[in-house]
Amino acid sequence: MVSSPPQYAAAALGAYAIWYLVRRFFVSTPLDNVPGPPSPSFLTGNLLELHDPDGWEFHHQLETNYGQVVKLRGLLSAPHLYVFDPVALHSMLVQDYDYYEEHLTYLKVYGLLWGPGILSSVGQDHHRYRKILSPAFAPSRIREMIPMFYEVAEKARDGLVSPFVKDGPNELDFNNILNRTSLELIGRTGIGYSFDAMIPGRPADDRYAVVLKELVPTVFKLGGLFPLLPFALKIGTPAFRRWVLDCIPWKPLREARDLVNYMDNIAMELVSSKKAAVARGQLEMSEESRDIMGVLLKGNLLAKPGDGTFLTDAELVAQTGMIISAATDTTSSALDRIFHLLALHPDIQEKLRAEVIEAPAQMDYEALGNLPYLDAFIHEVMRLYPPVTPVMFRECVKDALLPLGTPITGVDGRQITAIPVPKGTILYIAIPAANHNPQIWGADALEFRPERWENGRAGARAEKMCGIYGNMMTFFAGERSCLGFQFSLLEIKVVMAVFLRAFTFSPGKAEVKWKLSGIIAVPNVEGEVKLPISVASINHA
Numbered sequence: 001m002v003s004s005p006p007q008y009a010a011a012a013l014g015a016y017a018i019w020y021l022v023r024r025f026f027v028s029t030p031l032d033n034v035p036g037p038p039s040p041s042f043l044t045g046n047l048l049e050l051h052d053p054d055g056w057e058f059h060h061q062l063e064t065n066y067g068q069v070v071k072l073r074g075l076l077s078a079p080h081l082y083v084f085d086p087v088a089l090h091s092m093l094v095q096d097y098d099y100y101e102e103h104l105t106y107l108k109v110y111g112l113l114w115g116p117g118i119l120s121s122v123g124q125d126h127h128r129y130r131k132i133l134s135p136a137f138a139p140s141r142i143r144e145m146i147p148m149f150y151e152v153a154e155k156a157r158d159g160l161v162s163p164f165v166k167d168g169p170n171e172l173d174f175n176n177i178l179n180r181t182s183l184e185l186i187g188r189t190g191i192g193y194s195f196d197a198m199i200p201g202r203p204a205d206d207r208y209a210v211v212l213k214e215l216v217p218t219v220f221k222l223g224g225l226f227p228l229l230p231f232a233l234k235i236g237t238p239a240f241r242r243w244v245l246d247c248i249p250w251k252p253l254r255e256a257r258d259l260v261n262y263m264d265n266i267a268m269e270l271v272s273s274k275k276a277a278v279a280r281g282q283l284e285m286s287e288e289s290r291d292i293m294g295v296l297l298k299g300n301l302l303a304k305p306g307d308g309t310f311l312t313d314a315e316l317v318a319q320t321g322m323i324i325s326a327a328t329d330t331t332s333s334a335l336d337r338i339f340h341l342l343a344l345h346p347d348i349q350e351k352l353r354a355e356v357i358e359a360p361a362q363m364d365y366e367a368l369g370n371l372p373y374l375d376a377f378i379h380e381v382m383r384l385y386p387p388v389t390p391v392m393f394r395e396c397v398k399d400a401l402l403p404l405g406t407p408i409t410g411v412d413g414r415q416i417t418a419i420p421v422p423k424g425t426i427l428y429i430a431i432p433a434a435n436h437n438p439q440i441w442g443a444d445a446l447e448f449r450p451e452r453w454e455n456g457r458a459g460a461r462a463e464k465m466c467g468i469y470g471n472m473m474t475f476f477a478g479e480r481s482c483l484g485f486q487f488s489l490l491e492i493k494v495v496m497a498v499f500l501r502a503f504t505f506s507p508g509k510a511e512v513k514w515k516l517s518g519i520i521a522v523p524n525v526e527g528e529v530k531l532p533i534s535v536a537s538i539n540h541a
């Protein structure tokens with residue numbers, strides 16, 4: 001007999017487990033008919049293969065052996081969908097995007113880390129943040145940032161590379177150099193803050209930079225708690241929850257809290273000092289007014305609290321934290337891949353250098369857009385090796401019908417042209433698979449061939465991907481597409497132009513293996529994040 005509250009709770013849990021298992025195995029769902037690979041475990045389904053840091057082959061099999069929507073198994077064998085069909089992606093990200101939201105757990109984690117902002121909101125709130133942030137990424141704004149991109153790239157050249165190759169070629173860890181450069185680029189142009197003095201021989205010692213690096217691994221140590229977040233955040237007030245947090249003596253939790261507090265404090269100080277500059281009328285004239293936070297503060301001057309366009313201090317802090325985190329690892333991964341490819345392809349490197357040397361040493365927006373081979377090269381890197389990889393997550397929040405561009409043959413042998421997706425289903429947007437689709441790119445889709453690009457286009461094919469850049473999904477599509485994609489492409493061009501003029505690159509001694517690290521690809525040598533590249537100054541080459 002059940003007679004106490006714990007016994008009731010255990011009985012309820014047991015009943016739920018039985019109901020769940022009966023439903024799983026005896027009630028059919030429309031997803032049963034979608035083919036996919038065998039699941040190696042009832043408990044974890046295909047999740048370990050999906051998130052394996054060396055899982056490139058598993059993803060390649062999903063790309064080539066099934067249809068463009070593949071069924072995988074998640075926790076307790078729940079059916080998940082791995083999607084790269086262009087019509088299905090258009091439906092998920094553009095046409096019916098409000099049926100497929102960012103996973104609730106991720107929204108809550110982002111919210112806890114940064115506060116209320118573009119990465120932690122959905123629906124009207126997200127729309128509002130996006131509308132407020134968009135002017136900061138307008139081409140006219142990014143154009144003004146180009147001199148700052150040059151300043152940082154030249155500082156990286158002179159501080160992080162030149163002193164170490166002045167006596168001849170040397171092998172350097174380019175991951176470290178490019179990571180520091182990416183953070184400094186967004187620090188200067190995002191919040192007007194310098195993270196790294198880039199002094200020869202001195203490591204990046206800014207506490208914020210170190211904290212930013214530690215944050216994600218520390219937070220992932222709390223991964224087991226993530227599913228509880230949506231419920232935990234409903235209990236009591238923020239002050240009460242903070243008090244509860246302070247009382248829990250668990251080291252990773254305290255470390256995460258301290259890191260978040262540290263970043264919050266710095267951002268709050270910056271907001272206060274910029275607000276004071278606005279009040280003194282100085283921001284309008286200064287260089288600071290060009291950075292993203294400056295643009296948001298100036299936007300606030302025109303807005304009124306409550307009219308939907310005003311950002312509170314907490315919201316300002318959250319947006320800047322989110323932009324820095326969205327910008328740094330993505331750009332750094334893209335630059336890592338680029339310099340690795342340059343080292344591996346001396347012919348391509350030479351052709352790019354010739355084009356860059358022909359152009360002025362400091363280019364403006366138009367000139368940077370007028371280097372055809374550089375543009376083709378970057379398009380091809382972003383297509384074949386998207387930095388955000390292998391998948392982004394979505395959760396179906398109301399029963400939906402997912403249309404397919406290419407029908408798939410169901411397990412029962414019949415053609416499927418649309419898949420009814422039950423509410424609660426997890427879907428994976430498979431960015432590389434979408435970018436490698438032979439129906440769009442042809443039989444040589446898996447080859448690295450910059451020559452396939454001309455004027456930002458790579459052949460007119462019937463099937464079109466909804467992505468915002470080059471018919472690919474690298475920067476996503478629709479309401480949640482990357483706001484910083486033009487910013488990112490320009491900073492990449494500037495760093496490449498500055499470095500290609502000064503140095504030559506060839507592979508280092510150790511073999512570099514690329515790992516799938518969460519949602520970003522990173523170079524790795526024997527278990528360490530590293531990109532050894534042999535660099536020679538052009539004078540010594």
Ligand code: HEM
Pocket residue numbers: 102118119130186322323326327328330331334386387388392474475476479480481482483484485487488
């Ligand atoms: C090569 C570099 C980059 C890549 C591959 C990339 C890719 C992406 C992707 C795939 C998303 C969608 C994420 C999702 O919906 O869950 C995204 C969103 C976003 N990105 Fe980027 N990104 C890059 C650089 C940047 C930079 C430099 C910035 C800012 C300066 C930036 C700002 C953002 C923001 C604010 C969002 C959220 C948009 C929204 O939710 O409405 N990104 N990015």
